[in-house]
Amino acid sequence: MVTRRELLLGTAGGWLVEQVWAGEAAGSASADTLTALAGKKPLIRRALRPPNFETPLADLAAPFTRNDAFFVRYHLAVVPHVDPAAWRLQIAGASAQRPLTLSLKELRGGFEHVSVVAVNQCAGNRRGLFTPRVPGVQWGNGAMGNARWRGVRLRDVLQRAGVAPDALEVVFDGADSPVLPATPDFLKSLPIERALDENTLIAFEMNGQPLPHWNGAPARLIVPGWVGTYWVKHLTAIRIEPQPFDGFWMKAAYRVPTGAFPGRRFASQENAETTPVTELMVNSLITSHVSGARLRRGERVELAGKAWDGGASPATSRARACGAGSAWSSPARRGTAAPASRGWRCPPTAGRAGVRRRCSLIWDALRGASSTSPSTPRGPARWTWRCGRAAAAARSSPTN
Amino acid sequence: MTGAGRRAAALLTAPVLAGASALLWAAAGAEGIQLKDAPGRDLTTGRCILCHSLEYIPSNAPAMNRAAWQKSIQKMKERFGAPITDEEAKQILDYLDGSYSGKS
Numbered sequence: 334m335v336t337r338r339e340l341l342l343g344t345a346g347g348w349l350v351e352q353v354w355a356g357e358a359a360g361s362a363s364a365d366t367l368t369a370l371a372g373k374k375p376l377i378r379r380a381l382r383p384p385n386f387e388t389p390l391a392d393l394a395a396p397f398t399r400n401d402a403f404f405v406r407y408h409l410a411v412v413p414h415v416d417p418a419a420w421r422l423q424i425a426g427a428s429a430q431r432p433l434t435l436s437l438k439e440l441r442g443g444f445e446h447v448s449v450v451a452v453n454q455c456a457g458n459r460r461g462l463f464t465p466r467v468p469g470v471q472w473g474n475g476a477m478g479n480a481r482w483r484g485v486r487l488r489d490v491l492q493r494a495g496v497a498p499d500a501l502e503v504v505f506d507g508a509d510s511p512v513l514p515a516t517p518d519f520l521k522s523l524p525i526e527r528a529l530d531e532n533t534l535i536a537f538e539m540n541g542q543p544l545p546h547w548n549g550a551p552a553r554l555i556v557p558g559w560v561g562t563y564w565v566k567h568l569t570a571i572r573i574e575p576q577p578f579d580g581f582w583m584k585a586a587y588r589v590p591t592g593a594f595p596g597r598r599f600a601s602q603e604n605a606e607t608t609p610v611t612e613l614m615v616n617s618l619i620t621s622h623v624s625g626a627r628l629r630r631g632e633r634v635e636l637a638g639k640a641w642d643g644g645a646s647p648a649t650s651r652a653r654a655c656g657a658g659s660a661w662s663s664p665a666r667r668g669t670a671a672p673a674s675r676g677w678r679c680p681p682t683a684g685r686a687g688v689r690r691r692c693s694l695i696w697d698a699l700r701g702a703s704s705t706s707p708s709t710p711r712g713p714a715r716w717t718w719r720c721g722r723a724a725a726a727a728r729s730s731p732t733n
Numbered sequence: 734m735t736g737a738g739r740r741a742a743a744l745l746t747a748p749v750l751a752g753a754s755a756l757l758w759a760a761a762g763a764e765g766i767q768l769k770d771a772p773g774r775d776l777t778t779g780r781c782i783l784c785h786s787l788e789y790i791p792s793n794a795p796a797m798n799r800a801a802w803q804k805s806i807q808k809m810k811e812r813f814g815a816p817i818t819d820e821e822a823k824q825i826l827d828y829l830d831g832s833y834s835g836k837s
Contacts (some may be wrong), residue, residue: 382786410784466796466836468805470789512784515814581812 340542364685365473370547374401379470381408384547388475390435394620394637396679397450398478400540403546406455406476406561408519408582409511415567417551422535430495437551441537443493444485450676451477452641453534453564455608456587474618479641479676480553484536490528491573496525499575500600503528505554508567517581521563524599525573532675533556535568556567558612558643559597562587577601583609596643613643641677712723766791773828780817780825784809794833799837802829 366377367384376386384405392402399521411430417437425432435443460473470476492501503520510518527533534555544550549566556563562582579584588607596612603609621637630635739747766787779785780793797805806822811817817825 378788379792380788381787388750461792468793468796468801511813513814513816516784517812585812 339411339579353478360590365689370405372401372545373405374399375546375635376402376404377473377475379472383410384412385470386547387472388478390474390620390623393475393478393618393639396676397480397540400480400542400545400548402546403453403478403480403539404455404476406470407509407566409516411510412547413508413510414546415508415551420545420551420569422552422568424490424494425570425572428497428500428573428575429491430497431493432647433494435490437537440485440490440535441553444489446483447481447486447534447558448533448538449555450479450481450482451532451536451555452477452675452677454613454616454641456560456562476561479540479639480677481541482534482536483538483541484552484555485640486531487489487535487554487571488531489532490571491528492670494573496529496573500525500573501575502578504572504574504578504580505563505565506570506572507549507553507565508569508702513652517580519565520578520580521565521578522574522578522583522602523563524601527556527559527597560587560610560613560643562610611643613641615642619712637679639677639679641675643675753792769832771828771832773824774832776821777825777828780815780821784813785816790829794827794835797829798834798836799826799830802826802834 365377367389368374368378368381370384370386373386374392377389379385379387380593384407386405387399388402392399420437422435422440423432424435431621454461455470457473458472458476459474460467460469461473487503502524504520504522506518506520523533536549536555537552539545539548544553549564549568552568553566554564554568583602587610589610591603591606591608594610596614597613598608617638617640619636619638621635672713768787768790769780777790778787781790803826806817806826810817810822
């Protein structure tokens with residue numbers, strides 16, 4: 334539990350360690366403020382409280398995103414430092430046959446350890462790049478990261494508690510809480526089948542290290558392929574329930590128009606108008622060049638980027654240039670990624686900048702044969718303000 | 734958070750709300766953000782920073798107009814339980830619309 338003093342310290346900016354300008358650090362013209370939370374390198378500050386910090390483009394280039402560069406996203410401003418020795422995880426609910434409570438030692442020692450590589454991406458990533466602009470945290474490209482997560486299968490823990498045949502959803506609560514008692518606490522639910530999926534984990538390690546505080550220590554949920562809103566941090570309670578969970582963050586937030594997007598449906602939370610956002614959509618990002626980069630005509634360009642999606646079939650990608658007098662297109666490649674990975678792929682590609690004037694470099698991500706990402710961020714304000722789900726190909730526009 | 738934790742949080746926040754407005758004001762300064770000077774700024778700052786720092790206001794301005802601000806204030810009041818009276822809500826709306834409506 335956070336003390337009053339800690340709350341006020343947090344309120345008064347006690348999280349702050351260092352502040353620089355993104356423009357100076359990244360060599361870009363961006364006026365974004367970089368601020369370091371304790372234990373993090375300077376990240377793009379979208380909001381100090383609740384903490385919302387974005388990974389700079391340069392830190393998205395590596396195959397795995399460093400823990401101290403990994404984005405931070407909270408809805409509620411009271412984020413206690415959890416003592417791992419005192420931490421307990423409660424597993425209960427109307428459809429739990431043998432409710433139990435686990436210490437971190439019992440969680441680590443009582444179940445098989447497994448790891449998965451997966452992209453954690455906020456549902457609202459790239460909201461700030463939409464035209465027209467939509468309200469919400471104005472994320473650029475960096476409300477995401479790729480990591481190797483290690484922990485135990487949620488399934489194994491749930492089965493220890495006994496999953497009754499009538500189980501419909503599993504509800505997750507974390508230690509973070511609102512400032513005002515009247516504000517809805519951040520609880521999320523998963524359909525029982527997704528909770529029992531072998532890749533859904535309770536993780537206590539990230540890239541071989543204990544989870545950083547700002548990424549959910551001592552244990553968080555990992556839901557590979559699903560948007561970050563389900564990856565509940567600082568887990569404290571899990572409930573197996575026979576009814577659809579009725580909380581604000583399921584019924585009123587993170588919803589999109591029913592039938593508007595591909596991906597898994599969350600049937601017990603769906604109504605005729607809206608449905609919860611679930612899987613990541615096929616997506617891509619150029620990491621080697623920033624928008625507005627200048628190239629010499631004929632220069633050989635080494636392009637680097639990522640392709641990822643939330644489905645079982647990983648994204649392939651290809652780079653191409655378009656615009657007046659533009660040059661080249663690379664064949665679609667899969668790149669390399671860990672086996673059975675839900676992480677992003679980073680195929681290398683190169684070409685010569687044959688452009689005369691302004692052109693766009695586009696990094697297409699493809700799922701299967703037919704699905705490709707749209708070339709610009711888009712989406713009607715009606716749904717994007719609610720979820721900001723950005724299905725965007727990264728676009729860079731070099732000139733010479 | 735558990736039920737017990739929630740009750741503790743409720744006990745915790747009551748004195749904070751009652752007795753720490755000066756500290757919260759200091760917090761707005763420490764967070765390095767000041768809203769534009771216009772009538773209603775102090776009220777808006779005082780109510781908003783109870784739960785969140787002020788970056789949200791300028792960063793969202795390009796997406797906002799009067800109707801959007803009205804909706805946002807209503808959401809804070811009704812969904813998130815922000816302690817804002819109807820009269821205060823009107824002053825806050827006038828201020829935000831006057832200073833931070835960037836959408837045509």
